[in-house]
Amino acid sequence: MSDRRTAATGGCQCGAIRYEVLAPPMKVYVCHCRECRKQTASAFGISAIVRPEDFRPTQGEPKSWVRIADSGRRLRLMFCPDCGSRVWHDRDGIDWPTISIEGGSLDQPLDLRTAVHVWTSRKLAGVVIPEGVAQFPFGD
């Protein structure tokens, strides 16, 4: 059996929404697409990919907004109704094998040195991608 101790904790900015993660992320993506710029109101989004069985909401009731991705998938975007911070993304209406935790919501600073950069064709001028990282001009 895997170790079921908490590997990490996280939540929104105001603290109303809290979660814990029971295993380190399987993969971390930095996404420079326009949707991720809008959702973060910053330069890129960070997705820390975990399995649903390793993820546990522990406090608060997130609100969600559903958008249709280019792929036709229905993404369910969870955020805090009190402060607006995004906390995680999953799929609307179906079970899906992964959950995407929005990286800045983790309490422990995330190490992005091995993150995969996607949609680099949309990267803002003045954002530097570290040398040697895996990167894709569009999706992975």
Add this chain to the structure above:
Amino acid sequence: MAEHQGIRTGGCQCGAVRYELAGPPVEIYVCHCRECQKQSASAFGISAFVRRVDFRLTQGTVKSWTRPTDTGRRLRCVFCPECGSRLWHERESEILPFMSVKGGSFDEPLDLGDAVHIWTSRRLEGVVVPEGTRQFPLEPD
């Protein structure tokens, strides 16, 4: 120097809230502090300072959350109630000549080439501050 003349409209991710700018941002800050990591759910926040007189909300109703700052002031953090996207930050109790519009909410891509990086002591591993950038480990004086 980066040109920000093309930055004239913006809004949240779902499109419920929209705004217009009569003039471009005058200064851009990239902030690596913990609060900005949480508010963006990303690596850093982007504050694009625009003149308040240049800013006009054109669509939608916003919601806000107010937090105390390290300097003892109260910061009103404005977001879309439908999708959560941050839009701008302002002081709660006084109207200043400038407001901090969140850089990723602009429709046109913002050039961060002349941005000032602050709170770089909290920078995430794997985030690169470009060479030659003005940067401060904490807040600038």
